[in-house]
Amino acid sequence: MTTRRLGVALTPMETRREIIVATALRAEELGYEVFSLAEGWAHDATLLLTEIAMRTSRISLVAGVLSVWSRTPAALAMSAATLNEISGGRAILGLGASSRALTEGLHDLAFERPAHQLREVASEVRSILAGNRVHIDPARQARALRLGLAPAPELPIWIAATGDLTTRIVADHADGWYPLFLTLERMRERAAELRQLRSGRPPLTITAGAFAAAATDRRSARDIVASCLAWYICAMGDGYADLIASQGYKDAVEAIRAANPRPTPTGSVVPPEANAALDALTIYGTPTEVREKLDTWAPGSDIQMIVLPAGIPWETIEQTLEAVALPNI
Template identity: 45%
Template sequence: MSTHTTDVVAAGVSATRRGLGICVTPLETRRDVILHVARRAEDLGYDGFYLAEGWSQDAAVLLTEIATRTERITIGTGVLSVWGRTAGTLAMLAASLDQVSRGRFVLGLGASSPQLVEGLHDQSFTAPVAKLRAVTAQVRRLLDGERVLPTATHDHRPLRLGVAARTGLPIYLAGLGNKSIQLAGELADGWTPFLVPRSWLPRGIDLLQQAGARSGHTTRPLVCPAVPTAVAADQATAREIASWWIASWWIAFYLTSMGSLYRRSLSERGYHHQVEAVLAGNPTHDTTDVPAAAHVLLDELTVWGTPDSSHVEFFVRVMSSASTVALNAGYALALSPADPHGLRSEISFDGAIVVDPVPGNYVVDRAIQASRPLVTIGHLDGVASTIIDNDFETAVRGVLDHFWANGARRPALVSSPIDASYATRCVAEYERWCAEHHLPAQVVVTKSGLSDESGRLAALDLLAQPEPPDAVFATLHRLALGVVAGAQQSNVDIPQDLMVAGLGDSEAAAHHRIPISSVDLEPTMLGRLAAEALIRRIETHEIPPNRTVPSTLIVRTSSTRSQ
């Protein structure tokens, strides 16, 4: 569960960085496991721990125990059904947990689903948005120290809570439909989207902000997506986990077993055929498969892969920005992998944006064959496209000059495979810089992928040389993380004996135990410019000029030597 992006902040999290939280689902019923995960999340530096309530454990009881066993981490309900408790009991629960946790509590509320409301709480699931509105407003009144606002005529006077007011206690709403998202913009401190397509999130954020503005709010609620996640040591195992576990319990399960709510939501957002494929592939509750025709839902609704899936954060920021531009212009931006199974031949499209294109890219070939406008983020020789790219030459020189100014005289380069243009350009510029400074060039091109492990092995190789480097620049942030690990394994001090920097910034680099200097490639600007260029080509048939996006070197501990 992401507790915020740059302008999406959770309680207790600095607005200058992205927080990350853990959310445990109602399917986990082992108390000892839940407590262990909460303590472990705090030990590992996570910012939040959220507990959902369904039809098993009482979330408030477990969170009370967690509050007494943790010191720093934000805790919250993620989420509680507004049908399971009255507004009065929800307000008492929130005030008590906020007191026990010493101000670390976030109250997450949601309208739940027909299955849970009718199947467990024995209530009719009618007017869920109105119910969510009424309960949220009443809870807020009580936490602010006000009296209950009666909804019916009674003989007794309305009460207020018998404890000190908890004004400002954060309330997040788990809105799925447009009306509930707008309600979050109007009444809540945060929005927690769940099973909302990643590419549609910019549209949801627009709804949130517009509703807040109509209500007179100067800032919009925080956006904290709850995203099912599956990670494994290798790609094959990761795909198996994503297909059988994540798909089972989060896609197929919710589409086949939780009523029409999620089916309708996804269908309305452009995934009707994928929803139908899941339903057809699971005619009974005995199977929970996601057929190949619906695999796009895995990427849209979950995060899955290996720990070294380094492209994810960069691509999400690029495509989120591009999606916002596309939606505002009346276009839908669909995500597709660059393989023949990702873009079926019968699907029509107006144009394509391809990130880091390589020879043989299937989407590039389809666009050329169909005479469709093409914009690439990165160069690809022999292809007529509008190119949006970074100035990698300046970026490389900036890092090497920074190393030099801090005393490095044996800088090395660890490069990802040079089939992508950015890697080729980085290697060439590094070699030019070394020649100008009369230094030998030490280049290691990884052969085993773009992982931390590849960077670690490269570092071990470099550090075993008779004259090991005193600085390493890696052409990918995951490689830089691996270089740091290799240096630590070799008992090499960072940054005194070895300075490290990476191309492309990331949360992992920024919040590593040794924060790693990084080149911010401005993926948000790349995505915006690419979408604007593509739309211009589609609508005017003009070919926009190529654009170069400047990068910024963010200096952190890994390359800052004490004088």
């Protein structure tokens, strides 16, 4: 078993339920500390995590992340508290501002002031988990309720954030920071800012890493992470593309968009002229190369996270998990 603190995450595009569950079970066997399941427009992440909770005994389970537009604060708190009870205290609630495409295209809500929404929901969820009554509009003349469960103020809340406003929300309301699409350099800068902002308060758990794929055939591993990165840039609205461009990869983003007029999660490409962005935001190669590259993330993070692209064969998933966890394979 590994002595490093490791986590593995799956993207919202991974919809093979049997693969999701098998990944969590194998991660626990290999000594991973955290399993994170994103939620998008397919499975309810909290329900799948409940299934996993009943088949595991040690690994922490992160709803990573739930959109703050997808449920009321009370529903978010209720789901997290229920999962925490079923798992024996292993639940972690991940929250994020999501994207315009998902908020408006699936939930039919206006994507306005996302940082404000994130702050308000995170604050209210924490209050409800602590056993307080829900804050309601006084105009409703209703009796504010509290959850009919034992308070769970210790249940961790991790926030996915990358911008200036949302990073401040992490400092004020989170127990953990869960970024994605930051280069190693930018992640370390943000981590240092957060630690300074949190001075005198309990430290944050910083969980960072990148999309990863390990394979004996290095080209195959590159194609896997390249397709995932290109899909996010080309098909998930402007937010991810703008974030990557702002870190010095504007030309790479434009080249990737030009190369993928009809992107798919498993069939998109990163052209050679965008290799610098691919190398900065993903980890790929032989098992040894993947392990060594992930080690470079250790100085800035408490938990080193790998994110597995969707749709890849089980053999590749298992090889990637083992490449990170086991030193001598």
